[in-house]
Amino acid sequence: MTTVREASFAIFRHFGVDALFGNPGSTELPMLRGMPADIPYVLGLSEAVVLGMADGYAQATRRPSLVNLHSSAGTGNALGNLYTAYRNNTPIVVTAGQQARSILPFDPFLGAERPTEFPRPFVKWACEPARAEDVPLALVRAFHIAMTPPMGPTFVSVPVDDWDRECEMPDLPALALTVQPPAKGIARLAAMLDSASKPALVIGAGVARSGGWQAAIDLVERSQADVWCAPLASRETFPESHPRFAGFLPAFREEIVKLLAPYDAILVAGTQAFTYHAEGHGPHVPEGATLGLLSDDPQHLSFQPGGIGVLGDVGDGLRALAKAVTEKPAREAQPRATAPEAAMTAAYALHRIAELRPDNAMLTEEAPTARGAMHDHLPITCEQGFFATASGGIGYALPAAVGLARGAAQRKVIALIGDGSAMYSISGLWSAAEQGSDISFVILNNSRYAALESFGQVFGMNHVPGTDISGIDFVTLAESMGVPARRSDDVATLDEALEWSFGTKGPTLVELVIA
Template sequence: MPTVRDVTIGLLRDLGMTTVFGNPGSTELPMFRNFPRDFRYIMGLQESVVLGMADGYAQATGRAAVVNLHSSAGTGHALGNLFTAFKNQTPLVVTAGQQARSILPYEPFLFAERASEFPRPFVKWSCEPARAEDVPAALHRAWLVAMEPPCGPTFVSIPIDDWDRDCEPFTPRTVHAARMPDMRAMAACAQALAGARNPAIVVGAGVARDGAWGQVVELAQRHNAAVWVAPMSARCSFPEDHPLFAGFLTAGREAIVATLAPHDFVLALGGPMNLYHVEGHGPHMPPGCDMWLIGDNHVHAAWAPAGTAIIAQCDKALDLLLQAPPPAVRPVPQLRTLPPRLDGSAMTDAYVLQQIAALRSADSVIVEEAPSSRGPMHDRLPIVRKDTFYTTASGGLGHGLPAAVGIAMARPADKVIAVLGDGSAMYAIQGLHAAVQHGAAVSFIILKNNRYEALHHFGRHFGIQELVGTQFPELDFCLLAQGHGVAARRATDATSLNEALRWSFAADGPTLVEAVVL
């Protein structure tokens, strides 16, 4: 009779999960006995790096990735990026080892107490199977739940002695999960949109996840509607060089209301629009503005403070809106004015981002985790192609660097550019090791301002003039890169920056540029 391991490996192969991301401990090793040659194991030097790589890989492929962690300690290390994967709506099947069932009553060394509860609430479903022979079924259910919209991570704890137990063959089932919109609600939305005087569209990450980039462009052009990006959106959902692109909403109540005040109709697609980062007061929408939200996440619909929500995948809903009768003729709105180009006399983050935009290929992939430079990035580094921008939806740090490695593994023909703050990079610097091991074509661009600038910004917001423990001028990212086997260059002025960026963007493997900014 086959073992649990035999049946599980066959299941993972059937599901297309032959790439395993992990940092195993003692309780995971039996899973890898006689590891098949058609599988690939991606080792991360720390569990948060493992989760981040798997997140990027799963987002880039659109398929759930499998992650292998170590009991409580390893799962604990990974929780920050598990939170990010949950907010990113990334499909992951996370497994963790558990001590042998026979010694669990004695609280053994390196066991997990209440293992299935530990990763909650940042997983859609979790379990520790009651019997060894239930492991394949649990993993199959975890995969189905992870892939069902809204996608997200799931978790299975597996005792060490389960892998060698006998197991009956397991046949995976097919579940067709379609999230079609309510037809009457969609008709009402289409009628309200067609009758609006000055409509606006707000796009979130769900537009990208649902592959609806082209449909949003068509809908916006049909209605001459201004298109805004939802606050803190983690994906690119509309070309930022399009005449109808209006800009980015700020994550504050008063700011959102002020920005949308000219509009009498707002259609928010694929994510929360009223996402706040600071406390605010007053209304959530401008008076008299008809607000509609369409997305696959019922949680977003439940807590949205205003408007009418339709639970549906964006591509399916947009198909219906595009089939509606044509609207009245509207004038083309006058929208953004781009800032003047910088001459490089000052080595600022804005100048670095401007030069990245000028020197990169338009279809290269940007992975961003530089929170204090998000504003200059919006002004200077436009995203103009679909599926070429990724960032963290949670705001947690340590995701961007390993996610860039995972995306490069999933898209080996594309150049990936990771734009990282120096503080952010230090959360997951070990990810450079995996980039070298697997030849990932990532250009790591470190914006080095020697401090946590985002905290200084918020310090000023709270009236705090001096912050303790937020500066680190002694970090040397070129030496850190070289210690992991990554070639690196430092840029301190316009000339050295342009030379370093050209060198990095032309490289076939991983490189790092330390851009020292004011």
């Protein structure tokens, strides 16, 4: 016999866990007693930061992350970034403290009345085992479900007195299952591309999650399809400097159809067809175009607007397609954006970041107002080169950068964050300093929630209340948490500040005051 704690940590090791992300509370302390040296505790100063760090770490390592939260209050604080992890399809196993079983009938302080309902629907599975000795089996299942595509977070509530109970050590089976795309489906997609006079490939984040970066390049170079990034993609999709990269689809139905109108065959890979941000009208795809969809998520296929749907691992599907399609002669390259005028604008700042950034840098971004300028002037050109929130929730990118830096210690991380976004999880700077994370935090400070002001125009609003957030001093904030920082408010000092940050090992922050 062994204890629940001993069995649990054996399970964690089996699934590749080498860190526990958390912010401790009283009902978690027995789990943390005698923490093993090979699974260090990674502290975040709020539960939102904890989830963001774990998300970035899981994506960087392509292994599941382990998170420990307090009962309802702590879990509630984490829900925003738990929702983001769900939309990011990030494999995270969350354990949450619960009061002792013997006092649960008395509505105890810090007890969670309905612990498995609280995080739903934004976990794939949630469980509070009926008996202490069932905790290890629940954890095994939680890891399997988290890692089985479409991946995502799972949740296990563990009463405080379970950890020292005796239990049997469960069998530790192989890792998660994958579904291979059927050969018949691949053949149909290949025939669709071969018969097209002008094909297009729309790539979503699922390609990055499945390791399909090179497979997408191979497919495009054989089929000569133009490549579009799917609306609001949260990961790198395709090298944006490639001759066949055409641009980014907006999240609006009519605009998508207009941009895809020149194509007679459209293959969507690793995402749905399509993600929208506002109400639209008319067809979902251009008239006369054939639609194909390759995804590991049955939901994407369930509401695709016609065409050919193939379910299975996206990377494997793209590799099979690259071999199956007929090679076509090269076509003229897509045009590229010209360099912006030298001024303290988001466009020029992003252009300089692109010119000065270290090779193979990883970018995490949460600057909604600058997303268009980023698309034009800060191209993503390497695998695992871009990470953002798929949920639209704010407060993800800053702590995610800390997790990315921990998971890919050999690469510089650049965290490009708006001033409003940064304040949602600013305490993540402390974790970056405490871990010595090699991150360049670049804050685009325009003194307001400019994204809301811009989107307000969609609803005919000339004024959006509550958007002025002027007066925040990010240099002082960063330095108070142990992160060296500089400010640039003119073109003359911009390059020097960026070069200092990119050339410094460890966490730094540059505040860019932009128009």
